[in-house]
Amino acid sequence: MLPPQVGSGASVTEPPNHVTGLAERRAKAREARDYAAADKLRQEIEDEGWLIRDVAEGFALTVRPPFTIWPTVASIPVPGGAGDTGSGRPGRERAAEAVEERHSPAREQAAGGAARTPNVADGTEGEPGTENVVASQVLWDAALATSRLQEAISAAPAAGEHAEVPSGQVSVGLLVDGGPADVRKCVDALIAHTTAKILVLDLGDVEGAGSVLHELAERHPERIEAWHVAETPHWRGGPAGWGAARNKLLALDSADVHVVMETSTILDGDAITPLVAAIEGDVVAAGWKGVDPDEGGRDWHEAGPGQVRGLLGYLFAVRRDAALEAGGFPDKARYYRNGDLEFSLALPGTLVVPHERLPVHQERHRGYHDVDPDYRDRESRRTYDRVLNLLRSHPAS
Known part of the structure; x- marks a missing residue:
């Protein structure tokens, strides 16, 4: 049975203290731009059955859904195409920050305010940007x-x-x-x-x-x-x-x-x-x-x-x-x-x-x-x- 409101931003239970502690350590790693450490901490949080996303107040933890979540549309790999992921791509934390910068209020006005930072991932994300569909087909x-x-x-x-x-x-x-x-x-x-x-x-x-x-x-x-x-x-x-x-x-x-x-x-x-x-x-x-x-x-x-x-x-x-x-x-x-x-x-x-x-x-x-x-x-x-x-x-x- 799927947990209610999975991925919707509302947690069904309070995260345990050790998961909150991991999230706080990740926040400090991101602040120091230590993205390798932040990626490792994110993975530990996910292994505990939780997802983390950044919000204005700091971070939010929600129950991890039973499916893979890519951080962005562009990051979904197309086999053999430009959207495929592989070595040399930025880690999830650095990619998330790049997306956050790209879609900041100074760069783009979206309905209802600033875009939510999509930093939940399963795998690594390709470089953000407009994908060329024709070029991605081989x-x-x-x-x-x-x-x-x-x-x-x-x-x-x-x-x-x-x-x-x-x-x-x-x-x-x-x-x-x-x-x-x-x-x-x-x-x-x-x-x-x-x-x-x-x-x-x-x-x-x-x-x-x-x-x-x-x-x-x-x-x-x-x-x-x-x-x-x-x-x-x-x-x-x-x-x-x-x-x-x-x-x-x-x-x-x-x-x-x-x-x-x-x-x-x-x-x-x-x-x-x-x-x-x-x-x-x-x-x-x-x-x-x-x-x-x-x-x-x-x-x-x-x-x-x-x-x-x-x-x-x-x-x-x-x-x-x-x-x-x-x-x-x-x-x-x-x-x-x-x-x-x-x-x-x-x-x-x-x-x-x-x-x-x-x-x-x-x-x-x-x-x-x-x-x-x-x-x-x-x-x-x-x-x-x-x-x-x-x-x-x-x-x-």
Whole structure:
């Protein structure tokens, strides 16, 4: 049984005196910039079943969860890629301080105040900074991937029917930023209605959602692969941005088709296979909801079925090689809103909404309704300025 509120910042019991003593010694080591000693003390604290993080008042100790926690999104290793960790990387304590400096209030204003320092780790962290998703991919054979995809979708026996796409060729990427009930409902529906692999990135175990994810991954190890980071989302006052997190999932994927989905989106049937089946010829992406810009690009209206300029991030499937060719998701998009439009406009091909009605619905979108309105408007405008630039440089044909 998982301890309640694991990783949420609230301890279920008081730490024993010897653990508090280790934490106090670590604080002194950090103050003296003796990061080797601080790393050793952190490990001793973790071996005792506790996690430590720095707060304004000093440090906080919480019960260690039963899963690996990477300090940052960037530190999760991509096998053979730029995000992989290895010798020569800074230790956890030095890396944590570098992240703290990078995301200090003087460097960046996040919603709700300064970013929480993500200094919980299992392993060492790579250098903080913007990762290049395209560069982190090695030995990607786009021609082979396209061939395998076309084989999968050309087997449809009749109009209106779809051949089931083998699970190894399709992955669904989810970002978890809280809402444990949403996570459970979304993942349970994916398990029930599809055979796709499910890749999930948990940002900060907000509200214990990461612990729910761990429970689900333990129950379905053949279907779910999960990563947990100490960073909380930018839209919740942390340093983890939407675009960078989405790019990490894309980099960790190896499927031919990468499905972008939000945890507020719930499948009522197999809505994945029709989207994958629509990706053929010059079509590189297909989604549940499409939009087109009005003249001047200042407003967008619902569009489809058929060809559209933009796909909304509630649910869409994209050829992974096309996403990589586009440079991945917009790394500068710290918040989801309009990031899907920026990504759509950069894709090298046609985007469509299938003609058939998909068995899917959306529940309360916490990413919109539970975010500070001032932050939401500011970050939405920030991203939309780039969308307008893309519209000017890529006018509709």
